[in-house]
Amino acid sequence: MLKITNLTKRYGAGDPVLKELNLTVEGEQLTSVIGSSGAGKSTLLRCINRLVEPTSGSVVLNGTEFTTLSRRELRTARRRIGMVFQGFNLIDRLTVMENVQAGRLGYISTWAALSRRYPKDDIRRAFELMERVGIAHYADKRADELSGGERQRVGVVRALMQRPEILLADEPTASLDPKTSEQIMSLLRDLANELNLPVIINIHNVTEAKEFSDRIVGMRYGRIIFDDKPDALTRDEMDQIYAGVPSQDRAEAGAAA
Amino acid sequence: MNTLSQTQPLSEALSGRDDWSRFTLKQRLIRYASFAAAAAVVAWALGSIDVIWAWVWDSPAQMADLFGRMMPPDPSNLPSILEAIWQTVNIATLATMIAVVVSLPVAYIAAQNTTPNRACLWLGRFILVSSRSVNTIIWALLFVAIFGPGIVAGIVAIMFRSIGFLGKLLGEAIEEIDRKPVEALEACGASQFKIVLYAIVPQVMPAFFAVSILRWDINLRESTVLGLVGAGGIGMILQGAIDTFNWPEVATVLLTILALVIFGEMVSSFLRRKIL
Amino acid sequence: MSTSPDTLPESWRKPPFIANPVLRYALYIGALVYVVFTLATLPIDWARVSDGLSRAQRIFSGAFPPSFDRAGLLFDGFMESLKIAILATVGGIILSVPLAFMAAGNIAPKPIYLLGRAIIIVARSFHPVIVAIIFVKAVGFGPFAGALTLVVYSVGFVAKLLAERIEEIDFGQVEAMRSAGAGFLTTQVYAVVPQVMPRLVGLGIYQLDSNLRASAVVGIVGAGGIGATLANAFGRYDYDFALAITMVIVGVILVSEAVSGVIRKRIT
Numbered sequence: 037m038l039k040i041t042n043l044t045k046r047y048g049a050g051d052p053v054l055k056e057l058n059l060t061v062e063g064e065q066l067t068s069v070i071g072s073s074g075a076g077k078s079t080l081l082r083c084i085n086r087l088v089e090p091t092s093g094s095v096v097l098n099g100t101e102f103t104t105l106s107r108r109e110l111r112t113a114r115r116r117i118g119m120v121f122q123g124f125n126l127i128d129r130l131t132v133m134e135n136v137q138a139g140r141l142g143y144i145s146t147w148a149a150l151s152r153r154y155p156k157d158d159i160r161r162a163f164e165l166m167e168r169v170g171i172a173h174y175a176d177k178r179a180d181e182l183s184g185g186e187r188q189r190v191g192v193v194r195a196l197m198q199r200p201e202i203l204l205a206d207e208p209t210a211s212l213d214p215k216t217s218e219q220i221m222s223l224l225r226d227l228a229n230e231l232n233l234p235v236i237i238n239i240h241n242v243t244e245a246k247e248f249s250d251r252i253v254g255m256r257y258g259r260i261i262f263d264d265k266p267d268a269l270t271r272d273e274m275d276q277i278y279a280g281v282p283s284q285d286r287a288e289a290g291a292a293a
Numbered sequence: 294m295n296t297l298s299q300t301q302p303l304s305e306a307l308s309g310r311d312d313w314s315r316f317t318l319k320q321r322l323i324r325y326a327s328f329a330a331a332a333a334v335v336a337w338a339l340g341s342i343d344v345i346w347a348w349v350w351d352s353p354a355q356m357a358d359l360f361g362r363m364m365p366p367d368p369s370n371l372p373s374i375l376e377a378i379w380q381t382v383n384i385a386t387l388a389t390m391i392a393v394v395v396s397l398p399v400a401y402i403a404a405q406n407t408t409p410n411r412a413c414l415w416l417g418r419f420i421l422v423s424s425r426s427v428n429t430i431i432w433a434l435l436f437v438a439i440f441g442p443g444i445v446a447g448i449v450a451i452m453f454r455s456i457g458f459l460g461k462l463l464g465e466a467i468e469e470i471d472r473k474p475v476e477a478l479e480a481c482g483a484s485q486f487k488i489v490l491y492a493i494v495p496q497v498m499p500a501f502f503a504v505s506i507l508r509w510d511i512n513l514r515e516s517t518v519l520g521l522v523g524a525g526g527i528g529m530i531l532q533g534a535i536d537t538f539n540w541p542e543v544a545t546v547l548l549t550i551l552a553l554v555i556f557g558e559m560v561s562s563f564l565r566r567k568i569l
Numbered sequence: 570m571s572t573s574p575d576t577l578p579e580s581w582r583k584p585p586f587i588a589n590p591v592l593r594y595a596l597y598i599g600a601l602v603y604v605v606f607t608l609a610t611l612p613i614d615w616a617r618v619s620d621g622l623s624r625a626q627r628i629f630s631g632a633f634p635p636s637f638d639r640a641g642l643l644f645d646g647f648m649e650s651l652k653i654a655i656l657a658t659v660g661g662i663i664l665s666v667p668l669a670f671m672a673a674g675n676i677a678p679k680p681i682y683l684l685g686r687a688i689i690i691v692a693r694s695f696h697p698v699i700v701a702i703i704f705v706k707a708v709g710f711g712p713f714a715g716a717l718t719l720v721v722y723s724v725g726f727v728a729k730l731l732a733e734r735i736e737e738i739d740f741g742q743v744e745a746m747r748s749a750g751a752g753f754l755t756t757q758v759y760a761v762v763p764q765v766m767p768r769l770v771g772l773g774i775y776q777l778d779s780n781l782r783a784s785a786v787v788g789i790v791g792a793g794g795i796g797a798t799l800a801n802a803f804g805r806y807d808y809d810f811a812l813a814i815t816m817v818i819v820g821v822i823l824v825s826e827a828v829s830g831v832i833r834k835r836i837t
Contacts, residue, residue, distance in 0.1 A: 085480055114482035125477035129495040133581055138491050142482035149487050156579040163578060176584045191477075198481055335659055338652035343793075344713040352708040352717075359707045383607045390604070426819040428786045430698060434803060438628055439621035445613050518698040521790060528699075535702060543703075547695070554694040 037062045038084070038202055038234065043093035045079050045258075052091070053079045055258040061202070064232045066225050068245035071255035072278050077238040080255070081204045084236075085117045086110060098201055115142040118195030120224075122207040124187045126194075128180035132171065135179050135190050136162045139197030158197070165193045169223060185216035192223065196231070203228070205237040209244065217241070221248045242274065359540065366548060367541030374530055374549055381526035381553065384447045384519065385512040391448070392455035393505050399456060400463035407467055407493065421464070424457030429515045433524040444525035451512050451519070459508055466500035467493065502568045506561045513557040517550050527553075628808050635816055636809035643814055646788075646798030647821070653715045653794050654780035660716070661723025661780075662773050668724060669731035670757065676735060685732070692725035701787035712793030719780045719787070726779070727772045734768040735761060771833045778829040785818050 038061040045054040053076045061067055069077045082088035084095055086102060095102040097116060105113055118139070126135050137144075137154050148154060154162075166172040169189040174182060179190060188208060195203055205224060209217035221237075225248045228235045239245045245252055246266040254262030254269070254277040262273050316324065348355075402408045403417025433450035440446040474492040483491070520528020527550060534542040587593040637643070671677050672685030700721050704714040742760040751759065788796020795818060802811040 087476060087480055111482045111484065114480060117480070119477070119480040121473065121477060123473050125473040127474045127492055127495050129498060130491070131583060134491070134583065138478060138483070139481050141478060141487045141491060142484075146484075146486060146490075149490055152583045154581065159581045160579050162581075175581065194477070194481070334655060338655045342652045342656065342712050342716075343649065344711060345709075348709055349713055352713070355707045359703070387604070387607055422823070423819075426822050427815065428782070430786050430789055431799075431815065434789075435625075435628075439618070439625045441614065441617040441621055443612055445611055448611075514694070514696050518696045521698060521702070531699065531702075535706060547699075550699070551691065551694050555690065 037096075037098060038236075039094075039096045040084070041094045041096075043080070043083060043095065044091045045076075045083055045088065046091045051258075053258050054083065054090075054093075057093070057258065057260060059253065059260060059263075061234050061236060064228055064234055065250040066228050066235045066237065066248065067251045067253060068249035069236060069238045069253045069255060070240070070242055070245050070277060074257075075255040076258045077255055078206055081119075081206050081236065081238055084204060085114050085119060087119075111142065115198050116201045118198050118200030118203045120188070120191050120195050120203065120205040120208045122210045124184075124191045124211070126179040126187055126190055128178070130179060131175065132166070132177055132179055132182070132190050133162060133175045136166065136193050136197055139194040142198070162193070162197060165196050168227075169193055183216075184212050185219060188212060188216075188220050189223070192220070192227070196227065200233065203233055203235045205235065207238050207240060210240055218244065224248070242269075362540040363544035365541065366544035367539070368545055370530075370542055371545065374527070374546055377520075377527040377530045378549055378553055380444055381516045381519075381528075382513070384444055384451060384526050385509060385516040388448045388451035388516075389455060389505065389509045389512050392452045392459055392508070393501075395452070396456045396459035396463060399460040400467060401489075403460060404464040404467035406470075406472075407489070417460070417464070421457045421460045424453055424455075425461065426457075427454070429454040430518065430522060433519050433522045437523045442523035442525075447516065447519040447524035447526055450524055451515060454515070455508050455512060458511075459504055462504045463497065463501060466497045466504070470496040503565065506564050506568075510557050510561040514554055517553070631806070631808035632812035634809065635813035636807070637813050639810060642798060643795075643810075643817060646795040646814075647817065649712055650781060650784040650788070650794035650796070653712050653719060653784045653792075654777055657716045657719030657723055657780050657784075658773060658777045660720040661727055661776060662769070664720065664724050665727040665731060666769070668728040669735060670761075672728060672732040673735035675738075675740065676757075676761070685728075689725060689729050689732070692721050693729060694725075695721075697722045697783050697787050698790055701790050701792040705791045710791045710793070715784055715787050715792035715794055718792055719783055722783055723776050723780060727769075727776055730772055731765060731769055734765045738764045774829050774832050778825045781825055782822055785822075 038059075040057060040059040043054050043057040043059075044052050046052040057076075057080065059080075069080065071077050079088055083090040084097075084102070086095075086105075090103055093103065097113075100113055100116075102110070102113060127138065130138075134152065137152075137158060140154070140158050141149055144155065144158070163172055163175070166175065166189075169192060171182075171186055171189050171193070174186065174190075179187065182190065188211075191208070203224075208224070209220050212220060221244050224235055224237065227233065237245075237249070246269060249266055252262065252264065252266050252269050253260055254273065256277055262269065262277060314321070399417050399420050401417075402413040403421055405414070408414040408417065429450055432453045433446060436446035436449045436453075440449065470493060474496070475488055478488045478492050516526050516528075517531075518528050520526045520530065521532050523529070527546060531543065531546045531550075534540075534546060585593055587596065668685055668688060670685075671681050672689055674682050677685060697718050701714060701718040704717045708714050708717065738761055742764065743756055746756040746760040784792075784794045785796045785799070788794040788798070789800040791797065791800075795814065799811060799814045799818070802808075802814060
């Protein structure tokens with residue numbers, strides 16, 4: 037269970053990007069976070085594994101408080117959170133297998149990492165997962181030889197190699213064409229079910245969000261203003277989440293406060 | 294009538310404009326001024342330089358005479374010339390290898406995004422600048438004094454000069470890497486060393502090879518002159534032949550150096566094609 | 570999972586860079602043998618080295634503090650280097666422009682192209698110090714030999730890069746001039762020169778900087794300038810003066826590098 041309480045993030049002296057945000061994700065549901073650019077979706081995900089340092093608030097994953105961990109403890113704790121990126125963030129010049137095994141880097145010895153002599157269990161698991169997402173035959177190919185959809189599959193397998201307790205996906209389909217994008221979304225949903233894994237996805241495409249997720253969270257300027265089943269996301273709610281220009285909204289918020 | 298009245302002012306405006314120049318008056322003045330300044334600098338340099346002009350006018354004849362005396366090249370000493378060339382290649386290759394190894398940590402601490410702290414950054418930059426600013430020959434003078442004449446002084450001199458070159462270019466390559474894979478590995482909980490190993494090293498690899506090959510090529514050329522200050526290689530034979538006015542042998546040495554440099558360029562372009 | 574685990578491989582090796590194992594190991598062993606052999610046969614005379622270290626200590630202790638007593642000599646030597654660099658740059662560029670046109674494959678006919686390339690290769694192949702020695706022997710000691718050396722050095726660099734730039738020009742402009750009936754020279758002046766001018770100016774400034782550096786070196790073998798002052802100081806064991814000269818050279822190189830960088834950025 038992931039429990040976020042009163043999470044605030046402020047860059048420099050400006051307006052906070054996240055404002056006293058509360059969110060709990062339980063069980064193996066797939067949660068989609070929607071909202072216009074600048075709503076704080078990406079910052080929210082990165083605050084969970086502290087790629088972005090939260091200003092205040094608490095993030096608890098299955099009993100571990102993340103915000104107070106030391107650097108070393110954080111490194112160990114991060115293995116429990118898998119992350120998939122918009123730009124795939126693969127290492128282009130390494131083979132698919134090396135990219136996938138990069139997910140185990142937190143576990144294996146430096147010598148194993150250096151010499152590429154990965155543990156048998158890890159290799160078997162890598163082949164299982166790659167087989168599952170349909171890229172096993174690419175194991176020896178260099179990552180930059182693959183197509184976008186294939187590259188994102190490598191990204192997903194890398195995250196799953198960590199045997200994570202939760203999977204975060206930051207706009208995993210935004211760099212893909214519509215068809216590939218749907219394939220990746222259904223893959224994420226199926227994997228969430230098979231591995232009993234809660235998944236949080238930042239996503240722009242509302243149609244896909246409604247089709248594939250169990251729960252939708254709508255963000256607007258650092259706050260959650262919608263949190264319900266996909267069916268409850270009506271036209272009105274959509275307008276609420278996406279309407280207006282930022283300056284107007286800030287003025288309103290200021291007047292209200 | 295209507296059209297005529299419209300065109301009339303235009304033709305009026307056009308008439309009287311039969312001159313055109315590329316630049317406005319101000320632009321032209323600036324151009325003339327900079328040309329004049331450049332000409333003045335050249336005139337100053339020409340007028341005050343300490344040369345004996347009679348020698349200058351005589352120089353084409355002197356050059357012709359010198360080259361005449363080089364003909365035909367004398368290959369009788371070729372075995373020892375080739376041995377010296379082999380020594381030259383060894384100096385360049387060993388020095389490049391050692392310099393590559395030494396320059397890696399220097400580049401690591403001299404790159405903004407990987408340096409552990411500011412003190413290391415400045416230390417790294419200091420090493421790079423001092424290595425780059427002192428010419429190979431000057432390094433060689435120093436190391437000949439330390440190690441005595443010979444190939445060792447040459448290797449160390451070339452190495453010292455190469456560290457700055459390699460370290461600077463590698464440091465720039467490190468600064469230009471894509472940060473995204475680094476972020477991904479941070480999210481996996483990998484240690485700093487493993488992040489370097491998996492996210493930085495593969496990205497810097499092509500630059501690493503390109504820069505090393507380039508420097509090897511340059512070092513081949515630099516190694517040919519080390520002998521002139523006693524630091525080994527073909528330069529020693531060249532100096533000896535010049536000192537004894539053995540011009541035909543000088544010609545042979547020069548031709549061998551030419552062959553060596555062209556060979557080096559072929560090897561380095563072959564390696565570049567193969568590896569990159 | 571869709572397949573049974575026991576059919577999946579449990580081992581994986583990174584595909585080697587060189588696929589052929591014989592060739593791969595031959596290369597590894599060859600490289601190893603070369604390095605070990607050459608390192609092992611290096612004639613390091615440790616007695617000489619330890620002797621040399623004390624000598625180095627003498628040099629360094631003699632060099633500190635650097636002596637600026639003969640600043641006048643230093644200044645004269647430096648001005649001479651500057652003059653050599655300026656004249657060599659001007660001379661080098663005057664020679665480089667026609668040579669670059671000769672060595673541009675898209676403009677020059679084949680025989681002229683080959684001749685141009687050959688001249689450039691020869692000019693580039695010899696280290697300036699070697700060229701300087703030859704010129705010193707031919708035309709005597711002094712700045713004239715230095716200037717000639719650096720002209721050759723400039724030609725090797727400027728003509729090569731300028732020729733490459735000419736080969737990259739947009740050929741449509743040349744065709745436009747030709748279709749307008751322009752002659753060979755007019756075509757070059759209107760269609761080629763404007764395209765390569767910024768590069769030529771940039772190269773000229775870079776070369777001035779680079780000649781200033783090189784003039785400090787060729788002086789060591791008698792071709793005038795600050796290098797000759799340095800060689801004299803070294804020869805007379807005036808290590809404190811030699812250090813002062815080296816410091817000034819390094820300082821000037823850093824300044825001129827920065828200045829030429831700024832100017833080139835402004836121009837292009």
